[in-house]
Amino acid sequence: MSLEQFGDRWSLLVVRDLMVRGYRTFKEFQESGEGIATNILADRLRRLEAAGILLREIEENDGRRTNYRLTEKGIDLAPVLLELLIWGARHEPSGASCAMIDEMEKNRTWILAEARRRWRERDSTPLIPRFDAQAARGLTRRKAD
Amino acid sequence: MSLEQFGDRWSLLVVRDLMVRGYRTFKEFQESGEGIATNILADRLRRLEAAGILLREIEENDGRRTNYRLTEKGIDLAPVLLELLIWGARHEPSGASCAMIDEMEKNRTWILAEARRRWRERDSTPLIPRFDAQAARGLTRRKAD
DNA sequence: GGCGCTGACTTGCAAACTGCAAGCGATATT
DNA sequence: AATATCGCTTGCAGTTTGCAAGTCAGCGCC
Numbered sequence: 431m432s433l434e435q436f437g438d439r440w441s442l443l444v445v446r447d448l449m450v451r452g453y454r455t456f457k458e459f460q461e462s463g464e465g466i467a468t469n470i471l472a473d474r475l476r477r478l479e480a481a482g483i484l485l486r487e488i489e490e491n492d493g494r495r496t497n498y499r500l501t502e503k504g505i506d507l508a509p510v511l512l513e514l515l516i517w518g519a520r521h522e523p524s525g526a527s528c529a530m531i532d533e534m535e536k537n538r539t540w541i542l543a544e545a546r547r548r549w550r551e552r553d554s555t556p557l558i559p560r561f562d563a564q565a566a567r568g569l570t571r572r573k574a575d
Numbered sequence: 576m577s578l579e580q581f582g583d584r585w586s587l588l589v590v591r592d593l594m595v596r597g598y599r600t601f602k603e604f605q606e607s608g609e610g611i612a613t614n615i616l617a618d619r620l621r622r623l624e625a626a627g628i629l630l631r632e633i634e635e636n637d638g639r640r641t642n643y644r645l646t647e648k649g650i651d652l653a654p655v656l657l658e659l660l661i662w663g664a665r666h667e668p669s670g671a672s673c674a675m676i677d678e679m680e681k682n683r684t685w686i687l688a689e690a691r692r693r694w695r696e697r698d699s700t701p702l703i704p705r706f707d708a709q710a711a712r713g714l715t716r717r718k719a720d
Numbered sequence: 721g722g723c724g725c726t727g728a729c730t731t732g733c734a735a736a737c738t739g740c741a742a743g744c745g746a747t748a749t750t
Numbered sequence: 751a752a753t754a755t756c757g758c759t760t761g762c763a764g765t766t767t768g769c770a771a772g773t774c775a776g777c778g779c780c
Contacts, residue, residue, distance in 0.1 A: 432659055432660075432666075433587055433588055433591070433659070433663075434584075436581075436587075437583060437584035437585070437587075438582065438584070439738095440582070442582070443582075446578070455756080456756070456758075457756065457757080460757090465739090466739095467739050468740095468757080468758065468759085469738085469740090469758085469759070469760085472757075472758055482666075492747080492756090494746070494748065494755065494756045494757070495747095495755095495757085496756085503666045506665065507662060510659050510662055513654040514577055514578070514655050515577075516654075517577060517651055517652060517654070517655055522577055600728085601727065601728050601729075602726090602727060605727095605728095610768090611768095612768050613729065613730085613769095614729085614730070614731080614768080614769090616728095616729090617728075617730080637726095637776080638776050639726065639727045639775070639776050640726095640727065640728085640776095641727085641728070
């Protein structure tokens with residue numbers, strides 16, 4: 431059913447933000463600029479959790495905050511997302527340069543390894559920060575463009 | 576926007592059927608067993624065409640039939656679909672064996688080359704027929720299972 | 721050339737889903 | 751004790767979907 435899981439406008443975006451941008455909290459997703467409604471966000475987080483793609487942990491020193499994290503199943507989506515990113519960069523007018531695409535393609539293995547490393551070590555700095563601003567836009571619904 | 580394009584339940588399924596199963600006509604999609612409504616199917620085909628992912632050609636010897644075909648942009652989605660297929664096979668209870676997953680991963684390059692070849696030569700026999708019955712199920716909404 | 725059939729769609733309408741604004745309850749913070 | 755923050759839930763209007771039915775332009779045949 432894999433496709434079923436992502437057959438809506440927001441689920442993959444949430445996974446991407448978790449993986450590529452290092453988002454952790456409800457608020458971060460909410461303010462990510464794509465304008466997801468809070469009820470829908472809550473629902474999608476619930477479903478992704480139910481599907482075993484992410485899990486929630488309450489932060490130790492602040493009981494209000496919930497931290498969302500990918501599971502292993504979730505991080506295994508990295509290749510899918512990367513290929514989609516590459517596809518988007520190549521075919522959409524996202525301002526991605528050829529050089530950047532080449533680089534992403536060459537560095538596929540490295541990027542994936544890095545994604546997994548960050549996930550394992552709970553390092554939530556955005557993956558590929560250099561690419562993030564431009565490249566992630568290729569995966570983004572633009573609101574104010 | 577790449578994600579935007581597939582932020583619905585059916586678009587990616589259509590692309591998959593076009594690429595992996597070799598579907599060509601409206602009727603084939605309609606009867607593919609996933610139960611897409613005809614109005615929605617018409618709409619999705621229109622959008623995918625507008626997005627430059629597929630194109631329609633009227634069949635020479637039968638003016639009733641429209642043949643849908645991926646464009647180059649469309650066939651470039653093959654890596655995405657393949658990764659998703661692998662992910663689904665690994666993590667969903669789709670009956671995929673470990674051996675099969677291994678094989679898919681090892682043959683990644685070959686499978687992609689083969690997809691492109693079939694597309695170029697308008698060879699519409701299903702891609703990876705051996706895997707199709709089992710593996711494609713991993714990408715499928717199951718209705719009567 | 722009229723007749724039924726097929727394939728690719730529309731159309732109409734009820735039901736489901738979504739977006740927005742507002743509100744709520746449980747922690748922090750001061 | 752008062753106020754703010756965070757992660758939701760609720761209500762409701764508007765949009766999208768699913769289903770059944772109907773339309774319409776080719777065929778294929780007598």
